[in-house]
Amino acid sequence: MAESSKNRTAGAARLLRKAGGTVLTGVVGVVVVRAAERGEAGSLPRRLAVGATKLGIRGARRAEVGVEKARLAAGDVRAQAYADLGEQVPPPADRSGGHDHQH
Numbered sequence: 001m002a003e004s005s006k007n008r009t010a011g012a013a014r015l016l017r018k019a020g021g022t023v024l025t026g027v028v029g030v031v032v033v034r035a036a037e038r039g040e041a042g043s044l045p046r047r048l049a050v051g052a053t054k055l056g057i058r059g060a061r062r063a064e065v066g067v068e069k070a071r072l073a074a075g076d077v078r079a080q081a082y083a084d085l086g087e088q089v090p091p092p093a094d095r096s097g098g099h100d101h102q103h
Helices: 002-038 044-084
Strands: none
Touching: 002 044
16 A cells, blocks of 8 residues: 555656646746847847747758658559559549638
């Protein structure tokens, strides 16, 4: 019984540490955003926020390119496998179903 209580206490302490780290990260993020909002165009917090955003945009673009290359490579492998079997490659699945709004 004492062992079970000990495990629960250790688990609760771990959870509190993670929650504390998350809260601290959020507070720091809010402080940086508020400083960037108040700052002038050339202020350090503003430049840091713009720089971090640019890095995020570039990273997202690179990730999109990588995903597209992987998708095309997988399609090529699939087509080759069908060709090796002497079968016709079926057309890609229609993924527009279930989408009732515009992007």
